[in-house]
Structures are given as structure tokens and as C-alpha cells.
Amino acid sequence: MDGIYTGPQGDENNMVSWAMPGIIDSTADNLIMFQEANAILMGRVNYEGLASYWPFEEGEFADAMNKTPKYVATRNREATEVQWGDYGDTISLLAGDLRERVTELKNNIEGTIIVPGSASLVQSLLNAGCVDEINMIVHPVVLGNGKRYLDNISARNDLKLIATKRYETSGSMRLRYEVMK
Template sequence: MWLRAIPVTEAQWGDYGDTISLLAGDLNERVPAVKREIEGKIIVPGSAGLVQSLLNAGFVDAINMIIHPVILGSGKRYLDCMTANKDLKLIGTQLYETSGSTRLRYEVVK
């Protein structure tokens, strides 16, 4: 990650007080440090590149995906740069009847 470490008090998706920070540095050093400093979950909304890096480093415990009923002829594959296979265990589903979208919740098998 190349972003400067600055506190964020309001993100586009809501006001979370001082619970959100942008981090700089090596993932292999920063993620364990953040896990030691906080209680609760670390949530990464979107960001395919960051999610792939975190998965490859073994830092992801669960994945939430929403599948939308759209077929694209081309585009960017979400997890295109995985260095190893990751087994997933389905732990929940939710159907959004209005849109036809489906939310899938997986645990990363370690």
C-alpha cells in the first residue's frame, strides 16, 4: 500500500469517528501490528488489489461477495493474481429479491 498514514474521520460510506485509518508500509508488518492494536474486525470494502494481497499473505479470515445478475463480455477479474488456491467454506447466504443479487459469506479455510 502506498498511501500516507492519515486518520480519516468520515468516509464516503459513512461517519465512523476515529475507527478508520489509511495505512502505509509493508502489509506483512502493518496488518499484524494493527491486529494487535485494535479489538474487532478489519474490514476492506472493495479494492480487488488489496484483497488479493491480503489473501495471498494469509490475513483474510472471511469473504463477503455480492453476485449481481449481469453478464459482462469483458472486464477485470476480481481475484486474478492469486499466488495459491484458497479453500472457502460457505457460512451464509442472503438473496436480495428486488435486484436478484445474492450475498455469499465464506470463511477462509486455514
């Protein structure tokens, strides 16, 4: 609830220990979100984790992850290529100015571009004015310290609540906000 996503010691993998009930509870809605997405945008760290798992899985969620066009934004100037198992034609590297490249991407893709996780990327996108909607799950736990998901935001962003959903089993809450322009 305090906006921290890494866990008490800053261990990003520790998220499994406290977020899993909400993740399991929201799986059906997350599947629909991925199935309806026209593109997936992710940061390098998230890409590395997802690319090591999803191309080797089967089922509806794997199909949504593997067949949807994916784009990786990174600050790492040494990164020149990205791979996604046998789905290499579905993934591209976004190089250059983030605002410019994401604006170009939004102009070329009709429909929804989602950003799963990727806190640093979301922060950069908010700072660049490239976020239309925030769709997040708040988990009923206060971690106290760690990395904040919406840290390093350089300017005020007004949000309008457009949808909520409570997950009974975990007590987690999905919140959808429109970013007011």
C-alpha cells in the same frame, strides 16, 4: 457473476450501471456491517473516492464511515499522509510491509476489520494470508471482460460457506465465506 467488477470496457465507474440494483437492495445490511466494524482498511484508489464523499455527508451511513477508524494501505511510496475531512483523527496511512502492518493492525484492534472494495488490496491480503472472511455480493449479470476482483491470487485459498442472503428486488446474492487456514 463472472467476478468482473469494472464493467465491459474496464471503466471502474461503470459499476454504477450494473451493480446499483444490488447495492440499493443490500444497503441495510451494508449499513449494519459498517456500524459493527471496528476498523476499515482500504486501498489508495478506494480511499480517494470515499474520502472525497463521506466526510461531507450526514446520516447513519456517513456516521459509520466517518467515525470508524480507517487505515489506507498503498504501494505509492510518495504518499505520506491521508485526510478525511474534519475526521482527521480517524484515518491513518499504513506504510511498509503489508503482511507485517496488517498483522499488527489485527493484533491491536479487537473486533472486525472490513475492506470495502479495494480489489488490488484484497488480492494482496489474500496472497499474504491476512484474510479471515470474504463477504461479497454477486450480481446477476455477466460482463464478459474487465478487471476480475479475485485476479492475481498466487496460491489456493479454500473457503467455507458460512452465510447466504438473496436480495429479492435485484436478484443479487450475498455470500460469506470463511477463509480456511
